[in-house]
Amino acid sequence: MPYLLPIVMICLIVSGCAGGNVYSRLDHNLASGDCPAAIALIDESDGAYGSNQRLIYLLDAAMVNMQCGNLDAAQAHFRRAEDLAERLWTESISRNALSLVTNDSLLAYAGEDFERVMIHLMSAIGFLQAGQPDEALVEARRLDTLLAIFNDKYEKKNVYKEDAFARYLSGILHEADGAWDEAFIDYRRAVAVYREDYRAYGTALPEMLMADLVRAAWAVDRMADIEGLVSADQNRQSRRFDDAPDQAKLVFITFAGYAPQKVQDMVVIPTPHGPVGVAFPRMVVTLPRCSQGRLNLYGPDQFFESDLVLVEDINRIAVKNLEDRKGRILAKAIARAAAKQVAIHSIARSSDNRNDQRTIEAILNLVNILLVERADTRSWRTLPGRIYMTRMAVPAGEYTVELEACGATWSDFDALIVEPGTTRYLFRDLRYPVPPRVEPR
DSSP states (O other): THHHHHHHHHHHTTTSSOOOOOOOHHHHHHHHHHHHHHHHHHHHHHHHHHGGGGGHHHHHHHHHHHTTTTEEEHHHHHHHHHHHHHHHHHOOOOOHHHHSSSSSSGSSOOOOOHHHHHHHHHHHHHHHHHHHHHHHHHHHHHHHHHHHHHHHHHOOTTSSOOOHHHHHHHHHHHTTTTTTHHHHHHHHHHHHHHTTTGGGGGGOHHHHHHHHHHHHHHHTTOOGGGGTTTTTTEEEHHHSSSTTTEEEEEEEEEEEOOOOEEEEEEEEEETTTTEEEEEEEEOOOOOSSSSOEEEEOSSSSEEEEEEEEEEEEEHHHHHHHHHHHHHHHHHHHHHHHHHHHHHHHHHHTSSSSSHHHHHHHHHHHHIIIIIIIOOOOOOTSSEEEEEEEEEEESSSSEEEEEEETTTEOOOOOOOEEEOTOOOOEEEETTTSSSOOOOOOO
C-alpha cells in the first residue's frame, strides 16, 4: 500500500495549525505593563497567524496598540480589519467544497456577527480615548449601517442583530453633539434592545439610560412616544438631571475580564467501516475577577460618586451567538463526516484486496479523527469579557478622579477639568496596568 504515505502526508499538511499561539506571551507582556514588548511581539507574529487568520491578527494588533496608547496605529488596524471582514462576509468562498472533506480552518476567518460590531465599538472607544468625539460619532454611524444590514438579514429574534450598548453610546455621542433627535432615537432603540434581546444575555436595562431617554424626549417634545416605557417616578427623577448652563457631563467606560475562548468537542461514532469523528466548537468563559466598581469625583468643596453599571456582557453574547448557530454547525459537521466517508470508501476501493480495503479505511478514519477533523475554534480573544459604564452631570470645574474596583482604589488619573456644556470621556481597562498617557487633541 505505497499510496497511503502520500495520503497521510496530505492530511497532515491540510490539518496543520495556522501559526503559533502568542496569547500567553502577549498577555504576560500587557499584564506586566511592558507595552514595547507587547507591540514588538504582535508585529513579529503577523506571519504566525497564517493567511486564514488575517482578520484575527488585525483585531489583536488593534487592541494591543489601543491598550498601549498607540491610538493611530490601532485605528489603522481597525480600518483594515473592517474592510477585510466586509469583503469576506460578502464574497463567495470558493473553498467551501474543500472544507467539507477537511475542516473549516481552511476558510479565511470572517468573524462572528458580534465581532464585526465590536470593530466599530472598540474603534469608537479608541477615538474617545484620543479625545476625538467627532471621529467616534462617525464610527457610530458606520455601526448603525452594519446593524441595519443585520436586521434586514435576520428575521428570527433569537439571533444577534442588535447591540444595546452600541446604540446607547451612539445616543450619548449624538447628545454631546447637540443632535437631540438622533440621540432620542438611539436611546429609545437601546431601551428596546436591553428589554428584549438582552434578556437572553442577563444584562439589565441601566437606570441611567432611562434618565437619558426621558431628557431626550423632553428636549425634542416626544414624551408621547415613550408612554409605557417609563414610569411616572422615572419621569420625575430624570427631569432633575437637567442641562443647566454651568453643568458638564462625564462618561466613564471600563473593560473587565477576557473574552471567551472557543474549544473543540468531538463525538466519535463507531461504524462498520471504522470510527467517524464529528467535531464542533464550544465556548469557555472565564468570569471577570471583579464585577463592581464606583467612580468618585472630588472637587474643591463637592464630592460626586456613581456606581459602574454593566452595559455589555460580551461573554454571554458570544456564548448565545454560538448556541444560535449550533444546529447549522452540527449539520455541516455531519455532512462533512459523510463526505469524508464517501472519499475514504472510494480510496479504499482502489485496491482489489478486501483486507487492504479494510486496512486503508481504518488508517484513513484514524488519520481523520486525529489530524483532519477539527472544529473552527478561532475567535477574537483580545476583546474584554464585559464592559461597564457610568455617567454623571457635575458643575464645571476641576476634579480629582478615583476609581474603586477589583478590591483596590485607582487614583492615578490626571486632574479632570470640565467646562460648561461639554462632555468628557474617561476610560480604564481593568485587565492591565495603566497604559502610557495619551494627550487629547
